[in-house]
Every structure is written in C-alpha cells, then in structure tokens.
Amino acid sequence: MSEPAVPRHVLLDTSVLIDYPEVHQTLPEDAEAAISAISLAELAAGVHATKDAVRKAQRQLQLQWVVRSFAPLPFDDETALVYGSLGLLVEQIGRKPRRRVADLQIAATALQHALPLYTRNPDDFKGLGPLLNVIPV
Template sequence: MLDTCTCIDLDLIAPTRLPAIPEITTITLAELHQGVAMAGNAGTRAARMEKLGAAVTDFEPLPFDGDAAARYGTLVALTIAADRDPRPRRMDLMIAAVASTRGLPLYTRNDADFKGLEGMVTIVPV
C-alpha cells in the first residue's frame, strides 16, 4: 500500500522500489482532495488536480472500514507508547491501519512518521 506522500511522488520513484500491484486508501484520496482545496494559487491547484485525477483513474481505493477503525485505536496507543503525539499523524495512522488489517506493507517517503508501529505494520521506506 502507498501512503499519500508516496502516491504524490510516484513519478519520482523507480518502479522497482514499489509493490507490483500498488494500492491506496480512501484516506489518501481524501488527503489529495484536501490538497486541492487548500492550494494557495491556480498553478498549485492545477498540479494537485493532476495528481488527484491520476489517483482516481489509476486506483480503486481500499476503504477505511470497521476493522481498520479498531486497528487505528491500537496504532494510536502504540504511538503514545513510543512517546509520540498521534494527533498530527491521524491520517497516516488511518492509512497504516488499513494496511495492517489487510496484511499489506506500507510504502512511504516518511518512515520516521511510523516509528513505534513496527510490530503491527511493515514499513517500507522508498
């Protein structure tokens, strides 16, 4: 599974560093929509719309379901146990919860964001 930053940077990452069949979540789609809404100017908005359009076309996102919601709570607890604040990592933790419940490794450009979750989700830095 790709986290949002990996999805955004797909054109910068060698395909050999990615899963054979990449997946994203509905959380990533929400973050991409947020990025469009928060764009500060037309040029940035257009670039973000292009990324969003590619994600909508290229992926059938996996949902954040009841199993992921339960796992999310566990990941929040692990984050706190690692002496980290889960609040700024909510979306990342939700994406990690979907990956964890589906037994998928999580490919990320920001592996430090997932410190403390190693026992519940496989983190693959790219």
C-alpha cells in the first residue's frame, strides 16, 4: 500500500517560523511553503515585545530572514469571511474566539488557499479539524 501524497504547497504557522531551525527537517522536502501576513505581523510585533537588546536584534534578524524567504498570503476580504465562520466553530467547543484572533486568521488564510497548516501548537487550532488540515511538527 502506498503512503498518502504529501502536499507540496503548505502554510507555516508563526510557531514554525519561530522554531524553524529546529523543525525545517520535518517539513516535506519539496514543499513550497508560504506564510500568512498575520504571521508576519506577529513576528514584527515580537521584535518590539522585548526590552532585551540581544533578543530584539535576534528577532529582527529572524524577521528579515522570513521576509526574504517566504511569500506572505494576504488577509483579504474573502479570508475575512472565512475567519468569521471559524469563530463559530471555536465557540461551539467552549473556547473564546477573541483570544484566538491571530490563530483563527492564520487558519482562515490556510482554508482560503486550500493549504494544510503546519504548526508547533496544534491545540491552538482545536475545533477546526473538520475543515482545516492541521499538521503538527
């Protein structure tokens, strides 16, 4: 029996970008990876979230590498409509969508573009399983 086909086009969650040196070997070898513009925003905010100069510099260098390495998919009007639907799914399992805004926006980006979502934090996407292909790495 042959193994299931590994998707070539994938979306990387912010957690994968943060831990990329540790996890890149677990990604499909010929994967064409993209990121959500939301991940780019999270990383940019992360640069300013620390007062430690060394950590700030490390985060800035990582952000610059991400910008050079990945094409961000936009959070546009169609993706916003998908995002609205995901909030309902999260509420149905007793979670608060407002606490999951960035995660749900990234999930909506993956769904809008029919991409599997690679993440280090699969629990962040709990309740979306029927719609979203979440792949823990």
